[in-house]
Amino acid sequence: MKKNVLVVGGGGREHAIVYSLAKSPEVGKIYCIPGNAGISRLAECHGNIKATDLDGVVAFVRSHPDIYMTVVAPDDPLAAGMVDRLEAEGFRAFGPRANAARLEASKSFAKDLMKKYGIPTAAYEVFTEYAPARDYLDNCAYPVVLKADGLALGKGVLICEDKAQAVDGLKEIMLDKAFGNAGNTVVIEEFLRGFECSALAFCDGKTIVPMTTSQDHKRALDGDKGLNTGGMGTFSPSYKVSAAMEKRIYDEVLLPTLKGLIAEGVEFKGVLYAGLMINGDDIKVLEYNARFGDPETQVILPRLATDLFEIFEACVDGTLDKINVEWTGDSAVCVVLASGGYPEKYAKGKKITFGALDDGVIVYHAGTAFDEEGNIVTSGGRVLGVTALAPTLAEARDKAYANARKITFENVHYRTDILKELV
Ligand code: AMP
Numbered sequence: 397m398k399k400n401v402l403v404v405g406g407g408g409r410e411h412a413i414v415y416s417l418a419k420s421p422e423v424g425k426i427y428c429i430p431g432n433a434g435i436s437r438l439a440e441c442h443g444n445i446k447a448t449d450l451d452g453v454v455a456f457v458r459s460h461p462d463i464y465m466t467v468v469a470p471d472d473p474l475a476a477g478m479v480d481r482l483e484a485e486g487f488r489a490f491g492p493r494a495n496a497a498r499l500e501a502s503k504s505f506a507k508d509l510m511k512k513y514g515i516p517t518a519a520y521e522v523f524t525e526y527a528p529a530r531d532y533l534d535n536c537a538y539p540v541v542l543k544a545d546g547l548a549l550g551k552g553v554l555i556c557e558d559k560a561q562a563v564d565g566l567k568e569i570m571l572d573k574a575f576g577n578a579g580n581t582v583v584i585e586e587f588l589r590g591f592e593c594s595a596l597a598f599c600d601g602k603t604i605v606p607m608t609t610s611q612d613h614k615r616a617l618d619g620d621k622g623l624n625t626g627g628m629g630t631f632s633p634s635y636k637v638s639a640a641m642e643k644r645i646y647d648e649v650l651l652p653t654l655k656g657l658i659a660e661g662v663e664f665k666g667v668l669y670a671g672l673m674i675n676g677d678d679i680k681v682l683e684y685n686a687r688f689g690d691p692e693t694q695v696i697l698p699r700l701a702t703d704l705f706e707i708f709e710a711c712v713d714g715t716l717d718k719i720n721v722e723w724t725g726d727s728a729v730c731v732v733l734a735s736g737g738y739p740e741k742y743a744k745g746k747k748i749t750f751g752a753l754d755d756g757v758i759v760y761h762a763g764t765a766f767d768e769e770g771n772i773v774t775s776g777g778r779v780l781g782v783t784a785l786a787p788t789l790a791e792a793r794d795k796a797y798a799n800a801r802k803i804t805f806e807n808v809h810y811r812t813d814i815l816k817e818l819v
């Protein structure tokens with residue numbers, strides 16, 4: 397019998413997860429909380445419940461006995477213990493429990509784990525008081541990186557060129573509480589150079605299986621200018637990472653992370669994501685996430701040849717060693733269409749027009765909703781992710797941009813330089 401699944405979240409990542417689950421012959425009805433306009437074509441969306449509403453989600457699952465498994469995708473509900481709450485009531489859930497999600501929710505926990513288990517990362521100090529942190533800035537090397545300890549919507553990282561900037565930044569985090577309680581503890585770390593790569597892996601608590609590599613573009617504007625965003629576009633595989641380097645990422649980062657967690661008595665089930673900085677032969681971990689990346693998922697899952705639902709089942713059951721996770725030979729590029737002004741102030745409610753899109757193109761919805769007349773309108777900063785699949789990255793890039801140009805809404809903004817370096 398087919399199994400019904402609830403997906404928690406409502407962005408492009410969740411659309412990609414729902415899209416892949418919908419292809420599984422084992423999956424029946426899909427529910428999504430809160431979902432969005434695109435997801436509603438594949439799943440029954442419940443926009444009145446928030447992804448962060450633990451009581452609301454648990455009550456929903458309780459009142460829908462047909463739900464076989466809940467997939468918790470975003471960081472906040474994972475860190476708050478949504479999986480723990482579901483399991484406590486005997487429900488099946490995919491995602492790490494709160495003690496494992498700390499790998500993302502507490503940067504000091506992550507840094508200390510890396511130090512203890514010899515996982516390469518930037519040199520750092522952790523401070524819980526302002527005065528010693530302030531003193532540290534007198535003698536450290538610049539640029540330096542300040543990180544608020546907790547979850548801060550990806551904004552709690554400040555790269556400071558000199559002491560004056562660092563003193564301002566530290567005050568902002570620790571005294572003015574610009575990121576709220578996330579800034580009660582601060583990590584001050586060495587600035588690293590190189591290129592970034594996202595290494596995601598499926599994990600069942602005992603076995604860790606790497607996904608294909610990908611690369612995000614975090615800054616809002618071309619040439620890596622402008623503010624940090626949730627991610628403006630991705631490609632997969634990361635052509636800068638050789639097979640030998642991929643093996644080293646597994647041996648030196650992913651496996652030791654899992655072993656370290658096990659040694660600490662932490663069972664990590666779900667998606668483990670290591671954000672890496674690579675410089676020549678040097679691999680260092682910038683951060684961990686305890687979930688799928690957004691928009692990395694929008695280029696990774698379309699390349700997955702194995703049934704995603706089967707992988708989720710294996711992660712929950714601890715049988716990942718029995719599964720062959722395989723990838724198609726395609727390359728994928730995702731261009732994010734954002735509302736002008738994002739990540740700062742932007743307008744909502746702008747009508748979106750979709751042209752006739754080419755084969756091999758998937759438009760994942762992020763911030764979209766229906767207006768009263770049933771038109772699809774913008775409802776968030778990142779609105780759509782246009783993913784194209786092709787035999788090569790350059791072809792996928794051209795196809796993603798050609799199709800992105802067919803979609804219009806007032807004041808649409810996207811980066812035009814993704815993979816520009818490839819001919
Ligand atoms: P994080 O949330 O730790 O990934 O930080 C967000 C972004 O800040 C990263 O994707 C990097 O672009 C940048 N970043 C973080 N830590 C460092 C570092 N130690 N050196 C250079 N850049 C960094």
Ligand code: GLY
Pocket residue numbers: 550612626627685688689690691692
């Ligand atoms: N794209 C970066 C993230 O999901 O954290």
